[in-house]
Amino acid sequence: MVTDAHAHLDPELPLDGLVKAMDAGGIDRAVLIAAAQRPVGAIGAAGPAFFRGCMAVPPLRMPMYRIARRRLQPLAMPDNDAVYSAARAHPDRFLPFTFLNPALGDRAHEELDKGLANGARGVKLHAWFHEYRLPDAMPLLQRCAQHGLPVLAHLGFGPAEDVTATLDRVPGLKLVVAHAGLPHFERLWHETRVWFDVAAPQLVSGRVVERLLGTVGDGRVLFGSDAPIGIRTSGGHRYTPPHLPDRAMGQNVEALLA
Secondary structure, eight states, rough: OOOOEEEETTBBOOOHHHHHHHHTOOEEEEEEEOOBOOOOOOOOOOHHHHHHHTTTTHHHHHHHHHHHHHHHOSSSSOOOHHHHHHHHOOOTTTEEEEOOOGGHHHHHHHHHHHHHHOOOEEEEEHHHHHHOOOGGHHHHHHHHHHHOOOEEEEESHHHTTHHHHHHHSSSOOEEESSSSGGGTGGGGTTTTTTTEEEOOTTTHHHHHHHHHHHHHHHEEEEEEBBBBBGETTTTTOOOOOOOOOGGTTTTHHHHHHH
């Protein structure tokens, strides 16, 4: 079974279109997450290439990361209800995750309660978009650990040490760091309590994926697309998964969600 561990329900590619893309690409199931930002226009090849080039030079990572963030328009409260509806309509294809924003305080906890009531299989955090550090989400992370919910986190501007500090405080947390550990990459790969997805070719180069597998092995790496943006083509949307071990293509995320 091939499972996409990181896909979004986004107006760019409505539900029926996402299902068709999955069918055409041989994707059996997908972790489904609400759209994180307002519609993103066309992205030329030069921009992502420049971004990835900067990410390859450690002193340039955080400055580039801050510049890139200024151009984006995140949603303060993504539409989780649409995700739950999609999962109910296609229970054999989608694993719903609840998108939380810790900056919303009590409302974030209410949204987690609603997610649990709707059968959420995990939680998504976006510290880059919502501008907080991972330890700032501690109360939510503790609740996720109590309920056995994996957390997929796109890291923000905090230091790499935030990840280890968080896991020390919440030892039972199932933490997946998005985009191979962006923006810290190899500084996190030796943390054996973390899983890594390799979503979005715009953000993660093939070379980074090779290095990640060489360091981490195939047991903690997850295939993810970041659809729809991550599967864009000149003619629409198409899955072209990277060459990963079988475990990374589905077995790891299925075990994480079991």
